[in-house]
Amino acid sequence: MVIGITGGIGSGKSTVVKMFTKFKNIAIYIADDEAKKLMNSSIEIKTQLIAEFGKDVYLNNNLNRPYLANIVFKDKQKLSVLNTIVHPIVNQHLQDFILKNNHKDYILYENAILFENGSNTFCDKIITVTAPEKIRIQRVLERDNTTIEAVKNRIKNQWNQSKKTLQSHYVIENLTFIKTEEQTLNIHNNLTKITR
Template sequence: MVVVGLTGGIGSGKTTILNYFHSLGIPIYIADDEAKALMNRSKVIRRKLIVLFGEDAYENNQLNRPYLSSRIFNDKHLLAKMNAIVHPKVASHFKRWLKKQNSDYVIKEAAIIFENNLQNQYNYIITVIADQHLRIERVMQRDNVSMEKIKSIIKNQWSDAEKVKHSDFVIENNDIDEAKIQAFKIHKALLEKIHQ
């Protein structure tokens, strides 16, 4: 099974592009969503996160995301420890999910493929890019957060130029109709490569 990674900086519009591929019949796996679900569902993860962050890691039996965000935001060491707990579980969940799929390829969306040096896990990588002012605008509307916070997140991610250098395909998502045309061309190109 061909696994295509889809990545891009915050606010680039990955979800919109992902949904478009899904509408073409391509199975999609959103690593972040699965990680969040597993952090709530898995007793092993819960136990380890409470050891790492203390009892405040969970509130009313649910992951206390604002608390965790505030703890890991400027602490790369703590973030790495959390990822070491969560990422292996997501990886094995993805393997199980993959076995159930029946299509030419699947797309796994992950925001920090390159940052975590995970590019070898994919046959191809699509990077979604967009102008920074648009990205900031989208995230401010979506998450109701300050421009400063978004800029610091952008600063912690690889630049679009860096990601593009390491990608097989690029979608420029400043205009959704244009982006969908690009995505459809990539879909066709992937099918051709797979069936060669």
């Protein structure tokens, strides 16, 4: 069983995923981390990114993330091109991971743009992590060296929270650590019951 977990930037999705790492009967796939690795290791991705965004997209053979982010977060069309290059290869990588871990109770598949890129279609259940926008912006400002305008641009490129929660089986409101941990444990127990 594949459980998608998503949430807008600053919702605290990574914090929740970290809580799930305590459960030894599951496997966790973090799409963004795997995509970053593949963008540096896949010849296919590298060739296409250089063709589309120019040779400056790699510095010393490593992805020049600030350069790329500066292009794609200002231009929805460029973001779409990036996704078209990267997502099919990440999806294939995920399918291999699912096959390798099919003995686990479930696979937690973390993807910030689960709905936006259509990955929700191969999830059996979906968890969305939410938090008020003001808190989300504050969290990102504290975490990244960025501006309010840059954070708002990234929020604009994602589906709004209510649209995500309407299509989710579980919602975790991430405001306090203890409450979030409780919600996470309840969902895990519920999912484990379903799969056994």
